[in-house]
């Protein structure tokens with residue numbers, strides 16, 4: 001059974017024939033792309049013209065996202081930017097505390113149980129002239145139920161008095177840098193850092209069930225993928241206990257599940273030996289739409305949380321150096337064992353010192369266990385300098401840069417965290433490509449919204465939210481950005497033989513677009529409309545999710 | 546909701562290989578009726594000696610004498626919240642932090658949980674390697690911050706270094722750790738009453754009034770009938786590097802009884818419970834300084 005789709009244009013990412021008008025699909029895979037006359041040679045076919053006025057691209061690949069974004073949408077969105085939920089509703093951005101409170105009040109009014117917690121997410125006071133939300137503000141939403149709002153960065157939680165009271169923190173005499181106090185000596189309701197957030201967060205609905213993606217969350221995440229043209233997405237870091245793997249296997253196997261999910265096993269909480277053993281077990285459970293068997297190692301924290309590990313001269317504002325989340329010995333051990341067992345690792349490094357440590361450990365590991373095609377990938381890797389990109393190249397490493405970060409927090413980095421010069425080199429896409437380091441770019445959803453075309457726009461324009469171009473020299477071309485969100489990302493997952501381009505033998509994974517990203521101009525990439533996707537030959541219109 | 550008495554919690558920090566796990570096992574062997582709960586980052590490299598284990602059901606390992614061991618993985622705070630629901634509650638929590646964690650930051654977070662009260666921060670330093678680690682390209686500042694956070698530093702594995710090298714190493718540690726008490730150990734063998742607050746919550750701790758000493762440590766009881774400036778007293782005790790711990794009830798200058806609790810250089814002064822008698826127990830490295838002037842002359 002062959003279906004030939006016609007399109008206004010097919011961008012194949014296959015240099016042999018970069019453009020086509022038709023693509024033939026059989027059994028969920030691509031027979032070929034070309035003209036109708038060429039494709040007729042495959043025999044009987046049905047001509048499907050529903051995409052005749054659309055542009056078809058290879059299904060987009062998000063190399064660093066978290067399926068938790070699907071779960072978060074059950075909570076009240078209070079972000080500064082417009083954002084689309086899994087059902088396609090666009091929630092308007094809120095540009096001040098009043099707006100945030102109004103939306104929370106609306107949510108409060110819709111809740112029946114007066115004691116149930118009210119969680120909100122994606123608050124970003126940077127855009128309200130850094131005016132802080134206080135517990136008194138949130139008390140205007142409710143004094144009977146606990147209310148808590150997570151910041152967009154995920155590093156700060158604001159709560160009301162009720163939530164503090166339930167956690168036993170509505171008292172004077174607290175002495176913790178993560179708990180700022182008001183003039184009355186009581187906490188202001190702002191809680192900074194995961195250790196401080198957790199004991200209060202459990203009372204406002206940010207409990208552990210939320211942080212692990214559940215069944216509904218996974219289904220909702222997949223809807224967001226369809227809406228952004230994504231057919232393969234990572235769930236970058238989960239503990240992957242048996243129940244979670246069973247759930248994910250079951251859900252992704254459904255006939256109408258539209259996304260290939262690639263979950264990575266988080267290194268924390270188990271010894272290196274246990275980690276390797278678990279991942280070898282996971283590898284056996286891999287399936288077509290659930291690709292298991294990779295590891296994510298978190299090496300340091302975040303730049304805006306001042307927990308990233310920085311080389312000299314450190315943070316621009318003089319903050320103390322950040323935190324290691326793994327010892328060099330354990331990192332080395334995990335890298336060595338993974339090379340030995342042919343397990344694929346992605347490492348989270350934000351600061352350049354953390355990146356340097358990974359490079360050192362890779363150099364050592366490869367001496368002991370030479371590997372011709374390991375594709376170990378540095379995730380975020382936001383502050384790498386040119387010398388580090390040269391080392392990545394020599395060590396056969398890939399990089400997945402956080403292009404979106406530039407837009408959302410670029411001004412903050414320029415003014416506060418790393419200062420002007422390093423802010424301009426952050427997420428150095430052009431340097432990566434110049435040094436032949438295989439490169440992807442990412443959203444880290446839910447930290448920033450899932451949307452590879454938006455991410456491509458960020459990498460091409462390097463605009464900050466205030467409208468400044470930051471790092472002219474690190475801009476990349478549109479074709480380079482489109483490659484990064486398809487084959488580039490697929491390569492970092494060792495899936496480039498299956499997805500990422502439209503050519504004979506590969507999966508019939510397409511992003512169906514309303515506009516042509518090759519001709520709209522770099523400044524309009526983010527506005528390219530997404531009709532939906534085709535995944536393994538199955539058609540998923542966004543309008544029918 | 547009745548508020549239970551907070552559980553004392555001791556943080557054990559220090560880099561990989563310094564002897565944290567050995568110390569935990571040593572304390573378990575010498576628990577002497579105390580029901581200890583051990584929290585470890587991960588169940589790796591067999592954190593508990595096999596003969597101490599009674600049952601292992603995955604997340605919680607039951608140990609002899611009513612002790613337990615749990616791993617907290619990437620979510621320490623959640624593990625602590627869960628542990629507070631245990632019934633019966635443990636007598637003391639020992640939190641073994643990961644080799645790269647900053648024990649002071651952990652203690653700061655623990656202080657936000659009403660179910661716990663920080664007993665002290667014990668940081669182990671491997672006598673053979675601590676100075677080398679403290680100049681490591683990647684780990685130097687982490688090692689130094691761990692030492693800074695300590696109330697008690699265990700200079701462990703001293704049997705593996707030259708006696709002649711000890712004074713300089715001690716001086717260096719003293720400088721890096723502020724005024725923490727520094728105790729030399731082999732195989733992490735630290736008496737439990739030095740490692741953990743071993744006084745009763747209800748004020749009956751003074752029942753054992755005997756003054757005694759082991760090979761390295763000395764415990765002294767002081768009968769304090771006079772009024773003193775408690776703050777000044779606490780400062781003097783904190784400044785004496787031989788004194789590792791002190792606890793007692795002291796009458797302040799207004800004649801009001803205060804609880805004084807000291808670990809290394811850190812102390813707390815709070816209102817004393819009802820119906821307790823004045824007195825002070827001091828534990829330290831032999832020979833303890835003559836405190837009679839301090840305790841009576843202020």
Ligand SMILES: [Zn+2]
Nearest residue numbers: 064066236444
């Ligand atoms: Zn991430």
